[in-house]
Amino acid sequence: MTLEAVARTAGVSLATASRALSGTTTVREDLRVRVRAAADRLGYIPNAHAQALAGASNNTVGVICHDVSDPYFAAIASGVMRAAAERDLLVMLASTFREPAREVAYVSMLRAQRARAILLIGSGFEDREWERSLHAELDPYTRGGGRVAVVSRHRSLRVDTVLPENREGAAALARALLGLGHRDFAVLTGPPSLTTVADRLAGFREGLAAAGVPLTHVVEGAFTRDGGHAATVELLARGARPTCVFAVTDVMAVGALAAFRAHGLRVPEDVSLAGFDDIPLVRELSPPLTTVALPLTLTGRHAIALALREPHGARSRVQRVAGEVVLRASTMPPALRTDRTL
CATH class of the missing domain: 1.10.260.40 (lambda repressor-like DNA-binding domains)
Incomplete structure (x- = not known):
């Protein structure tokens, strides 16, 4: 039960x-x-084990992420767990599967167990009810001495933050792809309620706009491999003919690559493809994926370090993590493409 x-x-x-x-x-x-x-x-x-942990608050760190099976979250969690092991701390790891209510429930459980720190790994939600509910759990937890740190943008949380530069990284990627000669783009995006999605889409659009290039094709899908596959199928069904497709996460890009192949299209000969995050898998793809590389394991280490530091007055601290554009074989100048088009 x-x-x-x-x-x-x-x-x-x-x-x-x-x-x-x-x-x-x-x-x-x-x-x-x-x-x-x-x-x-x-x-x-x-759970008797959970009850026992309630008396071991100084040794327990709770990590709540969207989906630990996603290589992005797995890499960050790995950094957290390695740093925790060096401090002889026990890590409790939970996946919310991007359900705001489940995230609040897990925070409540960790608070009841008097965890030493709670780390929220992943995008915040553009959801007022979620914000109110999360504040109701975190505010008394922090007032009682609990520590909280988050990875990615959580608009209303006044806690220490490790902030990947999603907007800046996407804008830099847009400039790099423009530099290859592309002028017709499509973006495969995740749910707009996720702040990471909103920031990456906005940054890419801004990078194009600075060069006077509009973004005409945006297709929304789940923030998963299957979501990227489905969004690509929808893009093709619309009859769009971009020379370059940007998926706002590498995992979606993997799904896009499979969809292109299933429809007889080659990357990059027929269409260039780029992602974001630089999860280890994308270097082994054929072709390897152009992406914005984030130091994911280091990001996890930064998060737990912030959570375990002494409070810095009433002000929260923000540690920014820059991304680096890595051009690989999945993108090429459109002038070098074959005569086949989308």
């Missing part, structure tokens, strides 16, 4: 169920009674 089942039976959120069973005093008494009754009826027994 799971905590999710208890929450459904009691008619409350996962975060409320977690707080009610952990004894947190911020839960109304009627809700606490309802949750405990549901737990008794379902035979739910709290």
Whole structure:
């Protein structure tokens, strides 16, 4: 039996169920009674390991990311875990699968277990309800001495931040592709509610606009390999004929490469393709992928270092991480293309 089942039976959120069973005093008494009754009826027994961790707050760091199976998050988590091991800290890792409510619930659980620090790895959401709910969990946690650090832009969180320069990196990539001679572009983008998506799309558009080149093709898909594949299929179905396609994440670009091949199109002979992040996989593709390289493992180390430093007054600290454009064989000047077009 799971905590999710208890929450459904009691008619409350996962975060409320977690707080009610952990004894947190911020839960109304009627809700606490309802949750405990549901737990008794379902035979739910709290995880003994998690309860034991509640007494080991100085040794536990919680890491919440969107999807640890994504190589981007796996690389950052690796940096966190290596740095934590050097400090004899235990890391608890959770994936939200880009569900805002699940992220809030996990923060609530880590807060109840008195984790020494909580790291949020990944884009924030353009979602007011998520912002309010997350503040309701993090504010009392930090007031009680808990530490929080985030990776990527979380617009309203007043916490220490490791900030990849997504907007600047995408603009630099646009300039590099313009330098190859491209003037007709398409962008495969993720959900606009993610700040990383918004920043990368805006930066690429700005880089083109500075050269007087409009961006005419934007196709939205899931922030995954399958999302990149589906977005590419939709682009082709629209009859668009860009000379270069930019996927806002390497994982989407991998899906795009597969879709182009399935439709008999060659990269870069028929269409150039670029991504963002420089996950290890893209160097082994055929052809290797042009991308914006971020120091992902180092980013994880930066995040845990910020979280474990002594507070710096009331002001939060921002550590910027620059990306570097890496031109590889997946892009070529359009003048060198074959006569085949999209």
